[in-house]
Amino acid sequence: MSQYEFAMSAHHSWTAEDTERLRLHIERGGSAARAAVMFKRTEQAVRAHASACGWKFPTIRELRRRATGSERYVPPQI
Numbered sequence: 001m002s003q004y005e006f007a008m009s010a011h012h013s014w015t016a017e018d019t020e021r022l023r024l025h026i027e028r029g030g031s032a033a034r035a036a037v038m039f040k041r042t043e044q045a046v047r048a049h050a051s052a053c054g055w056k057f058p059t060i061r062e063l064r065r066r067a068t069g070s071e072r073y074v075p076p077q078i
Helices: 003-009 016-027 032-039 043-052 060-068
Strands: none
Touching: 016 032, 016 043, 032 043
């Protein structure tokens, strides 16, 4: 077994169920960071799979707007 074959064995394929759960998560406006925790994968892996499926996660700006309910994010004063 070569070094590269060993590295590939650590790869976990996306199941149809995982892909469906990811789709629902994105449709509900979930973040890539949250999805990475849910699937025990890196954020980069989650983003790559979503991109390969033609989906996009909301941007940080969109998530902040939704969280604050405002158009412009203003960080809290400390």
